[in-house]
Amino acid sequence: MSTPTATLPPKKVNRIGLDILPYKGGKTTLCAGCGHNAISERIIEAFFEMGVEPWRVSKFSGIGCSSKSPAYFLGQAHGFNGVHGRMPSVATGALLANRHIVGIGVSGDGDTASIGLGQFMHLLRRNLPFIYIIEDNGVYGLTKGQFSATADVGSKLKTGVVNDLPPFDCCALALRWGATFVARSFSGDKKQLSAILKAAIAHRGLAVIDVISPCVTFNDHEGSTKSYSFVKEHDEPLHEVDFIPSFQDISVEIDEGSVHEVAMHDGSRIRLRKLGRDYDPTDQHGAITALHEAGLRHELLTGILYVALEKPTLFDMLGMVEEPLATLPEARVRPPKEALDEIMEELR
């Protein structure tokens, strides 16, 4: 008899030699089947596959089901669960303190479009290099099922209440007011969401990703426009999104006419394979029009709606030094005695 020698399959490691574990987080406390959990999975994958060191990342959120989720990914990254609707300001402050932070924020539709609309809009204007994910289910989960400001007109709550108010389209807002990477996806579309997240990580500027993420408990019924079945029926991908990171050397034969390629700052490439329509994600006006027209047809356009590579970021506009402000040595932040003497002399 021979004893079989157990050989463990080699651990899958990423380009910096880490396995998936440091990219995982705590156990989720969200409902089973919640779209948010799928998004956390994609975030874990994206950071793992991109080979981002977890310690470089900081996670931010506001309040709500969505905002609990940063505890469920990247356990070796700092996290900050702020107050309702005000995550953008906290993230802005943190990134100003240390511009080397890879910042990712997770918000919800209530946290972004209702209580947080003001801060969201001003974040857009500043083009902070930051990934802003909206886990969008059109409903308040933690307070048990009230409409948010992204709920569609005519959408029905479980209780039978129908929404009469027009929704904010966060992608349309983002496009118009300054975000330089705007995408929409669906928590159930693994491949598309994963590619979009990786492209967002490579982007230098504000990336807004609105992910339709059905709430299985309060908004997954007949009459809801954010249910799994409704979204699957109305999902209209603009294109097939592929992301080729800078460290991956792939040469593929492509038919020039069928693919739109965007070369990112870090050498990576977004490859958008056409699906029936000719869509240029660098055309801001075209993107706004496409969103508007899709809305009239009750279609949910998904994919990378807009990318602008040359807009100045907040750091550029402020003209800050490259080093983190937070840890500059005293000699660089406290002017010498001569400076105080000079000022005092002027005041005499």
Next chain:
Amino acid sequence: MPTVEVSPTESGAETGRRVVNDFSIQVATVNGSGSQTANTVLMRAIFQMGIPVSGKNMFPSNIAGLPTWFTIRASKDGYIGRKKEIDFLVAMNPETAREDVMQLESGAAVVYDEPLKLNALRSDLHFYPVPFDKLVAPVCPEARLRKLVRNMIYDGIVAYLLGIEMPEIRKALLKQFGARKAKAAELNWGAAQAGYDYAAQHLTKSDPYWVERMNATAGKIIIDGNAATALGCLFAGVTVVAWYPITPSSSLIEALTSYLKRYRTDKETGRTTFAVVQAEDELASIGMVLGAGWAGARSMTATSGPGISLMAEFSGLGYYAELPGVIVNVQRVGPSTGLPTRTMQGDLLSTAVLSHGDTRHPMLFPSSMQECFTMAIQAFDLAEFFQTPVFLMTDLDLGMNNWMSDPFPYPAEPIRRGKVLTAEDLARLGGFARYKDVDGDGVGYRTLPCTNHPAAAYFTRGSGHNEKAGYTEREDDYMNNMDRLAHKFESLRARVPAPVVDYRDGAEVGVICLGSSRYATEESRDQLRAEYNIHTSYLRLKAYPFSSEVNTFIQRHDRVYVIDQNRDAQTLALMRLEFPAEEIAKLRSVRYYGGLPIDARTITDEIVRQEGL
């Protein structure tokens, strides 16, 4: 033409009386008429003659058109608080001139625009009519500038009448305009001279007020509290500033930004070692401050009462999640359209407990320009050491008025960044528990984002966390954390600046004040002693939580008057929250809440009344 109408009732008794370097001048003008320059020049000229001086601007919430009053007090004894009585009025505003004159005490002097015919109103004042329009036309050919230059004429008039040396007026004027505006300075100088010459030819001095050269201001500076606080922030090494404009704090950030650009921009690259962001509102500015503090920056904002209200939720998060940040509260009257340009110690109570739950915030109370500077630095040190928001409580009187001050001392201590663990520390320790009281002072160790160690990260959230920053809703975890936070606040009590105490032997009466009430309180003590033979001990609070010296002080006196510039005796109310009943029983309240800086006479009268004298 009569050159002067003099008819003070006690003119006989007053003959030959000279009041030297001890009076107040009030200039009543229209907002936006350029009077600020003329007033500053007048104040500076007196200062340059070596006489202790203070200036208080009482202005409306308006860009142009509404009445404004500027009061200059000269005091050989060094009293720089507001003086209630006006001795010398310059009535330039037809809208208010009548009321301004009627409010004067008998024997005061009035310079006025001749057509207003103010001399008809009273017979017990010294009137000096001046035809300003006639005088301004020849010195200012350009008609559109006359409104501005006109005011400089009264500088010349007042200089003649009070004996202010004209070369000092010129020096002050040149300083005010700077080398780049030499032409404007000359134009204004012409106006001042025209005023002086007119007065010399047409006015006969009859009032008793005189300025005489002294040597009490040598080496001193003139600065406003917002600029002084800004300088403190600059030398504290602030790196992230987020703010939203609000009177009376805006000029603090504007001064700070200008100093930062000058001293914290790399000359070669043009890059800055700071970030200043004008946020969309105060919720965002405090959010940015706390986010930056969390990530390791020395961060600050400046605001006033209405902004403080908006910062309530985040301030509570700052307390529970233990985030450093400095919030300068330049207090004023409010809310909404509620006297935003008047001063008040209005937010003592609300700031101490700002937010929901059991929240307590440390507050520092600067009383002078030097303290605005030094306490701004202390605020950053305390915020980082204790990992909590620290509120620097100035007010409009300190912040926006010009004050005489000794020059500021360069910080003697190096910048200390508090309990921050680096990757090397973690390699040595193996890990850390964010909210564990390792040193017994209630303050845990923290790590900053981007610390390259697998054990560096932790998750920051409100009150629902255990020692290791893990999420919890357990009763014992919550209570343990709350008890540690209470203990941390007790540690702070021992570390905040201690009060200034002046005990008088045998004094039954003690007086407690804070911030800008200092000057009126100190002057009132002299009045009480000189006029009523009441000897008082004195305690000036520099911080909340109150140091144990405050309890000792109360215990040692029979009656303790607590001075407040608010209606509801907020300083006293804070004491009531925590002091034992026998101490509270000794406390009495003196309050002023009219929107002007408190004055000595108001305090004296109220103490005398309560003393039953």
